[in-house]
Amino acid sequence: KNIALVAHDHRKKDMIEWVEWNVSNLLQHRLTCTGTTGRLVEKAIREKQVDLAIPDDFTMVKLRSGPLGGDQQLGALITEGKIDLIIFFWDPMQPQPHDVDVKALLRIAVLYNVPIACNRSTADFIISSPLMTYEYAPIVPSHEAYLQRELVADPREGRRVDAIRPDGRADDAPVGAPVIGPRWDQRREGENITLN
Structure with missing residues (x-):
């Protein structure tokens, strides 16, 4: 499996212990880590090398630090199907x-159904799950309806923004059909426009 390891500064100690x-x-497995987390994880693994032999095929990719684009790099790997799961110890207090x-x-x-x-x-x-040792193909929802929606050039004209309803079903109304309610520039403050 391709496992991503990420930890905020106040959680790095927890990550290294884990x-x-x-x-x-x-x-x-193959590890992908962001910035400092990667350096600390690599150090922890090397120190354990005395007790355990590191397999020849072991790989670890180190991305940029999270604030310097590492989180975005990891997101790109997810969209490419290159990450199977993420261990992300984020700091809820900072x-x-x-x-x-x-x-x-x-x-x-x-969105991509990555645990x-x-x-x-x-x-x-997760790490103790039997699924860790078997091939597992997650069910990734199709985003085809979203990709195929038709957009209107200027939603401020009081027309539909797209032909997909908020509940995700395709709308039979033609693109450009008027929105129920006033145009954007005619509504009163605090008033919402309803799309059917």
């Missing part, structure tokens, strides 16, 4: 300078 505890399992990147990474992982462990308990459940 890696040391699970190093024999992790050596059977704001991050790259919170938008973190949110985007979590969104992409959910994410955000705490040690979940990581323990």
Whole structure:
């Protein structure tokens, strides 16, 4: 499996402890890490090398640091089908300078049905799952309806923005059919426009 390991600064100690505890399992997989987490994980694995032989085919990819684009690099790997699961120890108590990147990474992982462990308990459940030793093909939802939607040039004209309803079903109304309610520039403050 291709396992991504990510940890915010205040959670890196937890990640390294988890890696040391699970190093024999992790050596059977390919690891991808962001920035400093990768350096610390590699160091922890090398220190355990005395007890365990590192397999010849063991690989570890180190991406950029999260705030410097590593989260986005990881998101791109997810969209390419190159990541099977993520162990992401994020810090719920500290704001991050790259919170938008973190949110985007979590969104992409959910969108592509990639399992994410955000705490040690979940990581323990995942790494010990029998599915870790078998080939597993996750069901990735089709996004074809989204890709095929028709967009209107200027939604401010009081017309439909696209031909897909909010519930995801294709809408029979022609593109450009008027929206129920006033145009964007005619509505009162706090009033919503309803799309049918």
